[in-house]
Amino acid sequence: MLRLARRDLAALEALAGMAQIDDMICGFHAQQAVEKALKAWLAIFGHEYPLTHDLPRLFSLLRRAGADAEQFQPLARFTPYAVQARYEEGDPDESLDRPTIGAEVAALLDHVAAVLDAAGD
Helix, strand or coil, X not given: CHHHHHHHHHHHHHHHCCCCCCHHHHHHHHHHHHHHHHHHHHHHCCCCCCCCCCHHHHHHHHHXXXXXXXXXXXXXXXXXXXHHHHHCCCCCCCCCCHHHXXXXXXXXXXXXXXXHHHHHC
């Protein structure tokens, strides 16, 4: 899952500088990267993850598993992009700060990679 999350982050980063790409698409890739990273984190703790796009639910499951994911909780704001970007017309309430989002998502993925490395030791 972490490798898949890195692919979505790469897409987000590649599209971030392209003004012609709608924010909904960037938001979608941010949501997908976060979702997959959280599922990877759950798997590291030995938990099966649900088939869901609901980031607050995944954060809740991580808390119950004993993970300290509080610093990444603001990324839950991307939950709506999982469906809206694919199935609904329209613009998000505000434009996305794409470089900041990329950095926030990258920090989560780096953290999960460190947790994975520590679990392997």
